Amino acid sequence: MTESRALVIGVAGYQRFPALPAAVRNDVRDVRDAIVDGGYAPSEVTLLVDEEATRGSILAALDHMAAGPALIYFSGHGAADHLLLAGSDPRRLSRTAIAADEFATAVRSIPATNVLVVLDCCHAGAIGRLPAAFYTRLASGRAVMASSRADELSHVLPGRPNSLFTEHLLAGLRGAAPSDDGQIRIFDLFEYVQPRVTRDHPGQHPVFEARLEENFPVARPTAATAAPRDDEGFRYDAYVSYADRTPDAGWVWEVLVPRLERAGLRVAVSGDSGDPGVPHIVNAERGIRTAKRTLLVLSRAYLTDHEADFENVLAQSLGVQEGSYRLLPVLIEPIDNVPVRLDQLTTLNLADPSRAPRDFDRLVQALRSPLPRRT
Known part of the structure; x- marks a missing residue:
């Protein structure tokens, strides 16, 4: 154009x-x-x-x-x-x-x-x-x-x-x-x-x-902007930021995404929601800006992934600029040494079998709700 x-x-x-x-x-x-x-x-x-x-x-x-x-x-x-x-x-x-x-x-x-x-x-x-x-x-x-x-x-x-x-x-x-x-x-x-x-x-x-x-x-x-906006102006309910390697990728595609879509939520996934041939950093920014929340799939692999780190820093920075809480972390395995800026956020525990069913329901409800604003 x-x-x-x-x-x-x-x-x-x-x-x-x-x-x-x-x-x-x-x-x-x-x-x-x-x-x-x-x-x-x-x-x-x-x-x-x-x-x-x-x-x-x-x-x-x-x-x-x-x-x-x-x-x-x-x-x-x-x-x-x-x-x-x-x-x-x-x-x-x-x-x-x-x-x-x-x-x-x-x-x-x-x-x-x-x-x-x-x-x-x-x-x-x-x-x-x-x-x-x-x-x-x-x-x-x-x-x-x-x-x-x-x-x-x-x-x-x-x-x-x-x-x-x-x-x-x-x-x-x-x-x-x-x-x-x-x-x-x-x-x-x-x-x-x-x-x-x-x-x-x-x-x-x-x-x-x-x-x-x-x-x-x-x-x-673009692939990241083709979906229609909702009443809040977002094209997606969640942008999923994860480490694209085994076993995290299998859990995201076989467990997380199907469950969110069955709940009627609109999901964009890192690495899959952008235009082919366009730098990941560009596609990631488009996806994060057009999604209401950025869902962090926390694992040991995630904390060492540079692309994932860029995504969660960008989403958190965007939230600070807007006065909103963009990040929504979920835990899929026990981990230590979570960065302070992420550790301060309430995290849903999907790694514990006794808590996972309830926290999955809390996750769906959070993604259906309006974007939380800072007061």
Whole structure:
């Protein structure tokens, strides 16, 4: 995704139109995170939320988008052939909103070979009406993916943190969409999103219009970031840090991981959750940052393993920075000389047959619970 640019816009707090659900703000931040994880440089992603998303700021951001693949995402009200902004006035739309043809002209002027516009437009709480001009003035290399037909509603399902369309869009961008080469391409993304949206709500049909010469890539998710985030923002409940040698490896793969997965927990394992060919230190950092807890499998071999030492130091340092307790140690054999920084942590004893069943249950409960915070 070299030289890719993105503009991510979300408006929920309207002054003269009905406010939209909190899911809109979740949508824009989650889309930003997903495309950064998918290869966009953070410095090349512009995020405009609520009052920041003015007519001037949006048009200026479009005007400054450079050559290279580009993605533009908008979530908010769409009505009367306009994108409605926080300060839009129904009596002065030409000066307080962005007309469909004006937006289409700005998109057409971007000096990029391929541009994807994604619209999750809502009206009256969760109602979407998409301006026809977005579809009728497409230039070559431009595509529009929209949440619903012009005469349909776009829904936020009860209890969901994201709108229905963006929920499936995020999953596709994070790796659920099919791919032969590890890159999520535009046609494959829509083919993933459309049937799932309509399956979850039969009255909503995403729309795709394009003038393209290639099935260009939209994202390239890494193995450590392909899973969707939970309500706390984590992709995994546990990152397992262990010594990859006998007997520790056998216990991790034959006992620990199957038991955690049977409990419905999302598990990433050191050395197995990263991208092949990428340095272990890079994959380990990605896995630790995207997991709620780092599970240390303590043994004599673990205490002499340099890679394992790096992992637990990184997780502990990250916890100090965040004001949280990231490390969760478990003991799989009796050991002495545990480093003081680890010995001070409450350790679950899975080596003692009389304690292991109870401590396994405590482990599962700890991984299901919110991340403990320092007070």
